[in-house]
Amino acid sequence: xxxxxxxxxxxxxxxPFGDPGFGTTxxxxxxxxxxxxxxxxxxxxxxxxxxxxxxxxxxxxxxxxQPSVVPxxxxxxxxxxxxxxxxxxxxxxxxxxxxxxxLLGGDIARATRLPFxxxxxxxxxxxxxxxxxxxxxxxxxRVSYRFALxxxxxxxxxxxxxxxxxVGPAPVPIEQYIEQCKLQHVTGTTCTMQKLRATFADCVxxxxxxxxxxxxxxxxxxxxxxxxPGNGKTLIAKGLGRFLNIQGGEIYIPYAIQAESSxxxxxxxxxxxxxxxxxxxxSPSSIESPSYVMPDGYFDIRWRRIRRPxxxxxxxxxxxMLELQYNQAANIYTAPMHIKANGGVxxxxxxxxxLVRPKDLLNRWIVPLEERVDYLTLSTxxxxxxxxEQLIIFSTNLxxxxxxxxxxxxxxxxxxxxEAPDRSTxxxxxxxxxxxxxxxxxxxxxxxxxxxYYHSGRVPRSSDPRDLLEIADSICQFHEQPFVLNExxxxxxxxxxxxx
Numbered sequence: 001x002x003x004x005x006x007x008x009x010x011x012x013x014x015x016p017f018g019d020p021g022f023g024t025t026x027x028x029x030x031x032x033x034x035x036x037x038x039x040x041x042x043x044x045x046x047x048x049x050x051x052x053x054x055x056x057x058x059x060x061x062x063x064x065x066q067p068s069v070v071p072x073x074x075x076x077x078x079x080x081x082x083x084x085x086x087x088x089x090x091x092x093x094x095x096x097x098x099x100x101x102x103l104l105g106g107d108i109a110r111a112t113r114l115p116f117x118x119x120x121x122x123x124x125x126x127x128x129x130x131x132x133x134x135x136x137x138x139x140x141x142r143v144s145y146r147f148a149l150x151x152x153x154x155x156x157x158x159x160x161x162x163x164x165x166x167v168g169p170a171p172v173p174i175e176q177y178i179e180q181c182k183l184q185h186v187t188g189t190t191c192t193m194q195k196l197r198a199t200f201a202d203c204v205x206x207x208x209x210x211x212x213x214x215x216x217x218x219x220x221x222x223x224x225x226x227x228x229p230g231n232g233k234t235l236i237a238k239g240l241g242r243f244l245n246i247q248g249g250e251i252y253i254p255y256a257i258q259a260e261s262s263x264x265x266x267x268x269x270x271x272x273x274x275x276x277x278x279x280x281x282x283s284p285s286s287i288e289s290p291s292y293v294m295p296d297g298y299f300d301i302r303w304r305r306i307r308r309p310x311x312x313x314x315x316x317x318x319x320x321m322l323e324l325q326y327n328q329a330a331n332i333y334t335a336p337m338h339i340k341a342n343g344g345v346x347x348x349x350x351x352x353x354x355l356v357r358p359k360d361l362l363n364r365w366i367v368p369l370e371e372r373v374d375y376l377t378l379s380t381x382x383x384x385x386x387x388x389e390q391l392i393i394f395s396t397n398l399x400x401x402x403x404x405x406x407x408x409x410x411x412x413x414x415x416x417x418x419e420a421p422d423r424s425t426x427x428x429x430x431x432x433x434x435x436x437x438x439x440x441x442x443x444x445x446x447x448x449x450x451x452x453y454y455h456s457g458r459v460p461r462s463s464d465p466r467d468l469l470e471i472a473d474s475i476c477q478f479h480e481q482p483f484v485l486n487e488x489x490x491x492x493x494x495x496x497x498x499x500x
Contacts (some may be wrong), residue, residue, distance in 0.1 A: 015086050023425075027154040028353060039059075068418045070184040070250065070251050071183055073240070073252055073300040073303050075097050075298045076115065077081075079121060082114065082170070083172070086125060088258075089112070089119065090131075092167070092170060093112065093119065094156055094157040095160055095161060095168060096112070097132065097147060097148065097157065098154060098161070102146050103147060104144060104145065105120070105144065106144065108123070108147065109143070111195070112169060112170045112171075113169040113300075113301045113358065116142075121144060122144060126153065130152055131153035132147050132153050132498050133148055134146065134148075142399060156367045164263060164331045165331065166256070166263045166265075169255040171254065171257050171263050171302070172254040172256070172258070172300075172303070174257050174258060174384065177257045178387055180303075181342055181343065181387035181389050182389075184251040184388075186220035186390060187221065187391040188247050189217060191214050191218050191247070193207075195243070196213065196225065199243040199247075203232070204425060204462075205232075209236075213236065215427075216240075217240060218241060219392070219414065220391050222279070222392045222413055222414065223237075223393045223412070223414045224393075224394045224396075224414065225237060225394065225395040225396070226396050226399075226417055226418070227417050227420075227458065228419070229397040232462050233349075233396075233418050234349050236418065237312075237345070237349070237393045238310065238347070240391065241308075241310030244344060245307045245308050245310065246346060248308045248343075248344075249308075250275050250306060250307060250308075251304050251343040252268055252299075252306070253266055253267055253303060253342075254303050255302060259384050260382050261407070262331075262333060263333065264332075264333040264335050265325065265333070266335045266338065266339070266340060271309050271311055271337075271340050272307075273306055273309075275305050275306060294402060300356055307339060308343050309341050309342075309345070310341075310347070311337050311341040311344070311345070311346050313337060313347070313348055314350045314353075315353045315354055317355075317361070318354070319360060321337060322336050322364055322485070324336060324376050338374070338388070338390070339386055342386075342389050342390055345390060345391045345392075345393060350393050351396040351398075352396050352398040353398075363409075365411075366408065369392070370411055371388075372388050372389065374387075400415070419458055420462070421460055421461075423460075426446070426464075426465070427443065429465045430469075431464040433465050433466060437483075439485055440484070442490075445486060445489070448490055448491060449464075449468075449494055453498055469485075469493075471497055472489050476489070
């Protein structure tokens with residue numbers, strides 16, 4: 001079975017409106033009117049996934065059928081639903097005020113990504129403890145009060161910084177993260193020949209290869225791609241990631257999670273491409289930024305809506321990169337890359353060429369592949385479990401039997417061999433690349449390659465047409481000649497490319 005892919009082109013609950021008895025009756029009425037208009041203008045309901053008859057389905061590119069919709073995490077309405085201790089939220093607010101001097105109540109809620117009704121509990125507690133004071137106020141209510149630290153508050157904020165320097169959106173309890181991961185796993189993603197062919201429309205790939213890849217995507221477990229170099233293993237792996245990106249629907253990832261009283265950051269702008277960004281006309285530092293007063297039924301903005309991630313690693317992969325990264329000075333952890341890939345694709349390219357021994361690397365994956373969970377260790381020695389919900393792809397051009405044993409191969413459900421292209425497929429790749437470069441395809445030039453080079457024992461690769469055309473183009477540029485594909489130019493390009 002031959003598969004020969006090659007590309008043509010290779011980011012409020014009730015109760016925040018003021019204390020009882022605030023102002024006169026007329027002032028209360030005016031304030032209520034102001035509040036109603038304020039919340040109607042600033043906290044309009046964001047577009048929600050279609051669930052239980054509510055909302056409208058989200059639009060997706062390429063006019064493809066609607067992908068599955070993952071339910072959004074619900075905004076907490078109480079401290080218990082938030083899953084965090086009041087003291088932790090208070091420390092987070094103190095650190096925000098310590099850095100910024102003074103902040104509006106609404107700005108504090110925005111910074112922590114919590115409803116003001118929950119933040120207000122922490123503000124009232126700290127006021128009673130004489131850690132904060134109100135610098136100014138407005139008829140709109142406590143959400144518009146400007147808060148500042150007292151001397152006692154500054155001292156407590158410094159103590160909080162010594163314990164943990166994390167300042168940002170409030171983390172999500174690990175239990176809530178695990179529950180959300182169960183809702184947005186990759187297993188069972190709808191994959192048909194038509195959808196898969198559309199994803200690889202810019203490649204030359206044999207239908208038999210799609211027959212191999214389709215069930216692997218549906219399983220959402222693991223794939224082992226192997227075969228000689230230069231025939232599209234990495235391209236196929238990234239194509240599967242693109243398929244999940246489009247057909248798998250959007251998922252949600254928190255800025256950070258709290259596990260065993262430790263904070264682990266998850267959201268990575270370099271990996272997670274968001275789909276919930278506000279229009280460019282709205283300033284991220286303004287009170288008109290993402291809603292921070294969320295009535296019941298709105299999604300929890302401690303999470304970001306993203307496309308399913310595709311994480312690629314190669315020869316630089318080490319065992320340390322698969323563990324929590326601990327910042328001792330800040331007492332904060334960063335999640336390893338395979339955890340950041342949850343809900344998407346994790347590609348280990350050039351498997352067998354890592355600095356670590358293949359056997360050691362494979363032993364690291366036995367439990368995650370078998371049980372769909374991974375166990376990570378904190379600096380204290382305590383372990384905890386996180387989901388391993390992703391399509392993991394191993395890609396290698398080495399002989400599989402020299403890298404892995406039968407016990408490991410059993411845990412990898414799908415093995416797909418990517419073979420060298422036959423003559424007709426090679427010519428089709430050449431034709432497609434010439435079309436993209438807007439040059440006239442010359443079959444005689446391809447025939448020369450087989451007659452003079454490939455028939456002498458050299459095995460054609462799917463990447464050869466791209467490389468040969470790039471060399472031919474550079475030769476024409478150097479001699480200030482138009483790029484016209486002919487046998488002489490191709491012979492000169494092949495001599496330079498194949499001479500070793």
